[in-house]
Every structure is written in C-alpha cells, then in structure tokens.
Amino acid sequence: MHKALLLVDLQHDFLNRPGLLPGLRDLVGPIVSVLSHARSSGMSVVHVRTRVQASGDDRMPHWQLGELWECVAGTVGEQVPQEFSALAGEPVFHKQYYSGFGNPGLDDWLRGAGVEELWVAGVYTHGCVRATVMDAYERGYRVTVVDDGVASNDPLHGRISRDYLDGRAADFATSEELLPGAPIEDVHCNPDQPGQEVVRVRRSVACDIHAAVENARDTGARWCRQSLSSRRDILARFYDELGSAESQLVEMMIHQLGKPRRDAVDEMSRALGHLDAALELDEREVIDAGATVFYRPHGAVAVVSPWNNPVAIPVGKLAAALLLGNSVVWKPAFQADTISRCLLSLLLDSGLPDGLVQLVNGGPGEVGELVGHADIAAVSLTGPEPAGRAVAAICAQSGKPLQAELGGNNALLVMADADLPAQVETWARQAFGFAGQRCTAIRRFVVQRSILADFESLMVDAVQGLQVGEPSLANCDVGPLISAVQLDRVAAAVDSAIGRGARLLVGQERVAAPGHYYLPTLLAELAADDPLVQEELFGPVAIVQVAEDFEQGLALVNGVRQGLLAGIATSSAALYEDFVERVEAGIAIDGQGMRIHPAAPFGGRKASQIGPPEHGVWDRQFFSKVQARYRSEPQ
Numbered sequence: 001m002h003k004a005l006l007l008v009d010l011q012h013d014f015l016n017r018p019g020l021l022p023g024l025r026d027l028v029g030p031i032v033s034v035l036s037h038a039r040s041s042g043m044s045v046v047h048v049r050t051r052v053q054a055s056g057d058d059r060m061p062h063w064q065l066g067e068l069w070e071c072v073a074g075t076v077g078e079q080v081p082q083e084f085s086a087l088a089g090e091p092v093f094h095k096q097y098y099s100g101f102g103n104p105g106l107d108d109w110l111r112g113a114g115v116e117e118l119w120v121a122g123v124y125t126h127g128c129v130r131a132t133v134m135d136a137y138e139r140g141y142r143v144t145v146v147d148d149g150v151a152s153n154d155p156l157h158g159r160i161s162r163d164y165l166d167g168r169a170a171d172f173a174t175s176e177e178l179l180p181g182a183p184i185e186d187v188h189c190n191p192d193q194p195g196q197e198v199v200r201v202r203r204s205v206a207c208d209i210h211a212a213v214e215n216a217r218d219t220g221a222r223w224c225r226q227s228l229s230s231r232r233d234i235l236a237r238f239y240d241e242l243g244s245a246e247s248q249l250v251e252m253m254i255h256q257l258g259k260p261r262r263d264a265v266d267e268m269s270r271a272l273g274h275l276d277a278a279l280e281l282d283e284r285e286v287i288d289a290g291a292t293v294f295y296r297p298h299g300a301v302a303v304v305s306p307w308n309n310p311v312a313i314p315v316g317k318l319a320a321a322l323l324l325g326n327s328v329v330w331k332p333a334f335q336a337d338t339i340s341r342c343l344l345s346l347l348l349d350s351g352l353p354d355g356l357v358q359l360v361n362g363g364p365g366e367v368g369e370l371v372g373h374a375d376i377a378a379v380s381l382t383g384p385e386p387a388g389r390a391v392a393a394i395c396a397q398s399g400k401p402l403q404a405e406l407g408g409n410n411a412l413l414v415m416a417d418a419d420l421p422a423q424v425e426t427w428a429r430q431a432f433g434f435a436g437q438r439c440t441a442i443r444r445f446v447v448q449r450s451i452l453a454d455f456e457s458l459m460v461d462a463v464q465g466l467q468v469g470e471p472s473l474a475n476c477d478v479g480p481l482i483s484a485v486q487l488d489r490v491a492a493a494v495d496s497a498i499g500r501g502a503r504l505l506v507g508q509e510r511v512a513a514p515g516h517y518y519l520p521t522l523l524a525e526l527a528a529d530d531p532l533v534q535e536e537l538f539g540p541v542a543i544v545q546v547a548e549d550f551e552q553g554l555a556l557v558n559g560v561r562q563g564l565l566a567g568i569a570t571s572s573a574a575l576y577e578d579f580v581e582r583v584e585a586g587i588a589i590d591g592q593g594m595r596i597h598p599a600a601p602f603g604g605r606k607a608s609q610i611g612p613p614e615h616g617v618w619d620r621q622f623f624s625k626v627q628a629r630y631r632s633e634p635q
Contacts, residue, residue, distance in 0.1 A: 239272065260471045305382055
C-alpha cells in the first residue's frame with residue numbers, strides 16, 4: 001500500500017496567528033521527523049497551501065467581509081518555514097478554501113501515484129486539516145493524522161474536532177508511534193549563549209504517562225492515610241532543603257532561563273513564602289458544635305508548570321497538593337527540566353516517599369494524554385490561554401476540577417495627578433523586567449491625555465536607563481528572551497505593528513550580542529482592537545494608550561479579553577477606590593510598585609482564570625474535596 005505524507009497550510013500567516021497550540025516550536029520536531037522518514041522511505045510528499053491573488057477577489061467570503069488578507073501570492077506570509085519547504089519533484093497544490101481536495105489536481109495526482117494511505121500534518125485541526133481529512137475519507141483513502149504534527153488557534157474547537165475524527169474518518173498517532181525507535185527530544189540552550197546546550201529531554205510516550213499515573217495513584221493510596229502532622233513534617237524539612245539550595249537554584253535560573261539575578265533571588269523568596277503558606281493549611285475546620293468540614297484529597301492530581309517561574313509556582317502547587325494527601329504527576333516546562341529534577345531530589349531528600357511525585361515530559365500532546373487519563377482526579381495548570389482552553393475541553397468531558405492561571409494583558413491607568421518623576425522608573429521595570437516574560441508585567445500604559453507628552457518623555461528616559469545584558473550581573477534589569485523563536489516572534493510583532501501605523505517611542509532593535517536580546521520597546525497610537533493591544537506578547541514590549549478622562553481610561557483598561565492584573569497611578573483616594581471596585585482584574589495595584597504576597601490569592605478574571613486562584617488557603621479549595629460531617633454530642 002503506497003503512502004503519502006500530506007502537509008497542509010504550514011505557512012507563515014497561519015503559523016503566526018495568536019493562540020496557536022501547539023506552537024511552531026513544538027510542531028517543528030514531530031513534522032520534520034515524519035517528513036525525513038517519508039523522504040528516506042520512499043513515501044510521496046505532497047504540499048497543500050492556501051493562496052489568494054493580489055486582487056483578493058478569490059478570498060473566502062468571510063475573509064472579504066472581515067478585511068482579512070493572508071497567504072496573498074508573492075508575500076512572505078504565503079511562504080513556509082524553511083524546514084517545511086518542498087524539494088524538487090514534490091508537488092505543491094494551491095487552494096482558496098478549506099479542503100486540499102478543493103483543488104481537483106490533488107486527488108488526480110494521488111490516484112496517479114497509486115496512493116491509498118495518507119499521513120496528514122499541518123494547520124488548523126478544526127479547519128483545513130479537518131476538511132481535508134473528511135474529503136480524503138469520502139474518497140476512500142485510509143487516513144492517519146500525525147497527532148503531535150497538527151495545531152489549532154482555537155484549541156477547544158480543535159480538541160472537539162480531533163475527538164470526532166479519531167476512529168471515524170482517521171486514526172491519530174504521534175510521530176513517535178509512527179516512527180518507532182525515533183524518540184522526540186526537546187533541546188534548550190542558554191538564552192544568553194545560544195550555542196550552549198543546557199537541556200535535552202526525551203518526550204514521554206503514552207505508556208510512560210500511564211505508568212506514571214498508576215504509580216502515583218498506588219503510592220498516593222498509602223500517603224493519604226498518613227497523619228497530617230507526618231506529612232507536614234516532611235514538607236517542613238523540604239522548606240529547610242529548599243533554603244539550603246537557594247544559591248544553586250538561582251544560578252540554574254540565570255544560566256538556563258536567562259533570568260536576571262535579582263528576579264531569581266526574588267523567586268526563591270516567593271517559593272519559600274508559598275511553602276510556608278501551604279504548611280499552615282489544615283484538613284479540617286470546625287464550624288459549629290458537632291459540625292466539622294473535612295478537606296479530603298482527590299487522589300492523583302496533574303500539575304503543569306511554566307518555565308518562567310520554575311521554582312515558585314511548582315513549589316506552591318506541589319506543597320499544597322501533597323500536604324492535603326494527594327499524589328502528583330508533574331509536567332514541567334522542558335526548558336526548566338534540570339531545575340524541576342533538582343526540586344524533586346530535594347523533596348525525596350526531605351523524606352517524601354519515592355513515587356509520590358512523578359515527572360513526565362513533553363508538549364501539548366503529552367499534556368492532553370496526562371490530563372485525559374481516567375485516574376487523574378484534578379488538574380492545576382499555569383500557562384498561556386490556549387493551553388488552558390485546550391485542557392478545559394478535556395476536563396469538561398469527565399467533570400474534572402481545573403485550576404488554570406492563564407496570564408494577562410495588564411494595564412496601568414496613569415492619571416494627571418500621578419507623580420511621574422517619582423514612579424516612571426518603577427513602571428519601566430514592571431513592564432520590561434525579565435524581558436517582559438512574566439504574567440504580571442505591565443503591557444499597556446493608559447495615560448490621561450493632558451500629561452501624555454510628559455509621560456512619554458520621562459518613560460523613554462526610564463526605559464533607556466534599564467540595564468540590558470548579562471543576567472548574572474546584580475544590576476541586570478532585562479535579560480534575553482527564552483529562545484530564538486520567541487525573539488523572532490517579538491520582533492515580527494513589533495515590525496508588523498509599526499507597519500500598521502504604530503508610533504515608535506523607543507526600542508525596536510535586536511541587540512548585537514550572542515544571546516536572544518531585544519531592546520525594551522514602547523509603542524503608541526495603536527487602535528484599541530489592534531492585535532498587539534489585545535494579545536499578550538510575552539516580551540519586552542509595552543503600548544501607550546490615551547484616555548481623555550478616568551471613565552475612558554477605565555474602559556480601555558477593561559477593554560481586553562484578559563483580566564489578571566491592573567493598576568491606577570493617582571494621588572486621589574476616591575479615584576483609587578472607584579477603580580478597584582470596577583476594574584475587571586483579579587489583582588489590583590496602586591502604581592507604587594507591586595509585591596505579590598505568597599499567601600494571597602493569585603488569579604484573574606475573564607480569560608485569565610479558570611477555577612479557583614492559586615496559593616494560600618485558596619489552594620485548599622482546589623486540591624481537596626470537602627465533606628461536611630455531623631456528629632451529635634453525647635447525651
């Protein structure tokens with residue numbers, strides 16, 4: 001049976017749309033592996049791409065109505081990344097609509113080549129991939145979709161499409177399942193020295209994940225029967241072990257993630273604070289004579305943690321989950337693999353039973369395998385919004401509790417009575433520290449028009465005064481971006497915004513250094529619905545928006561889909577109170593700087609949060625199920 005690999009719409013315009021999950025970095029490895037196999041084994045390789053004419057007359061009707069111009073013939077957006085380029089002799093078929101079979105030449109070529117089975121990879125799972133698979137099925141082809149080689153910018157719709165197609169019109173298999181003996185590895189280099197490899201980790205396959213869940217479940221059955229005091233004793237020893245390892249972990253964050261030293265030191269302080277708060281949790285609460293609330297463990301829970309806070313976030317989640325009697329299957333970001341293994345080692349040195357915390361690796365596909373496992377009772381995730389929406393779709397199918405902190409597009413409202421000279425340096429660090437790679441970064445400054453000129457002048461000076469460079473230095477404010485992919489993404493987003501008419505105040509420059517450095521960039525005069533205003537870029541870029549008065553300013557602050565953090569800079573107590581009552585954010589600040597308290601709830605509103613917030617007593621709400629017990633007093 002002759003096979004063909006069909007690559008669908010792997011073009012810059014589609015791959016660069018916000019919210020793509022998995023992202024391009026996660027797609028490249030699996031698709032390149034399958035593509036290399038196809039070429040070396042004699043499979044046909046066929047490319048299907050969208051192309052519209054420069055006139056735009058052949059665009060899909062909804063593109064025309066929405067004034068969407070993508071994949072226009074001759075533009076960069078129509079092209080594909082070099083890794084996916086067609087070799088000589090590999091046919092390329094163009095289409096205007098969804099299905100590759102909308103071009104009749106595709107079916108004619110496949111029939112002529114004797115193809116009976118298709119492997120399909122590309123974007124989007126819910127759109128062109130789905131339509132192409134359904135048409136291939138109707139035409140009698142046997143279809144296998146490369147599960148880790150497809151992506152969607154609508155993860156919920158993508159997951160539903162995947163589940164519908166699997167077992168009907170197609171089978172889904174990962175690249176590793178299709179290519180036995182060729183494990184997928186994630187590789188990460190020092191962001192300051194890109195040629196220096198610091199992490200190489202093999203992605204877990206389905207059987208690895210299932211074994212981890214079963215081991216955690218079995219070990220957890222014994223752990224939950226231990227007394228709360230014995231569990232607390234182990235975590236108290238972990239507190240001491242973590243404190244002793246502070247300098248080691250700080251150096252790892254600097255070297256592996258490019259995190260500036262002062263930010264890494266601050267993270268260690270927060271990690272210890274989260275752990276201290278978790279140690280205060282109790283598993284019972286007396287609400288009246290004879291009426292007690294008990295907080296019982298779920299069982300095996302999944303924890304998914306990000307690379308940008310690789311110590312504080314997982315420590316807070318793991319400590320609360322374990323103290324309350326759960327076992328954990330933990331999927332950290334691969335960039336922080338060595339740090340994660342160090343934390344697990346410290347837990348074991350503290351007396352934690354071996355097997356109670358299981359580590360698994362991988363990307364969105366592996367996360368889906370983990371959270372969809374029948375024996376995972378609850379899921380706690382910190383990550384980008386598309387990841388949270390995809391996981392929410394899986395959890396909804398079985399009613400699993402989900403705690404998801406999904407980032408923010410945070411704004412500071414600067415009123416005319418704000419003390420600009422005293423505060424702009426603080427605001428610059430809040431926006432651009434750690435190259436903007438934190439969910440609490442200020443990404444939008446909403447400034448009252450009467451002080452706009454003064455604000456821009458002072459802020460440009462403050463931004464230019466930030467120390468950009470080697471993250472190990474004590475005075476470093478802005479280190480490198482995490483990867484070349486993210487650097488390219490940030491630079492392209494800024495260039496595109498300027499092409500749409502944004503006014504550059506400062507920045508828009510790659511630093512001539514080995515690392516992934518981009519100068520802090522401040523832009524103005526973007527429309528409120530501009531993609532750079534509406535989406536979290538996660539880089540050293542901030543936007544200035546203009547408001548005539550408080551009411552318009554508040555509307556702009558609230559005028560995005562996210563709602564994690566927002567602040568107001570004003571000397572008026574009345575305006576501050578009005579702002580915090582009406583702002584749509586889970587965290588409100590006053591413009592004087594911020595210190596996120598480790599025992600306070602950390603979470604947002606709208607698209608920034610699913611389920612209860614993280615940390616403190618709020619973790620008890622998530623990592624346990626409550627039971628009210630009543631017992632009559634003896635007569």
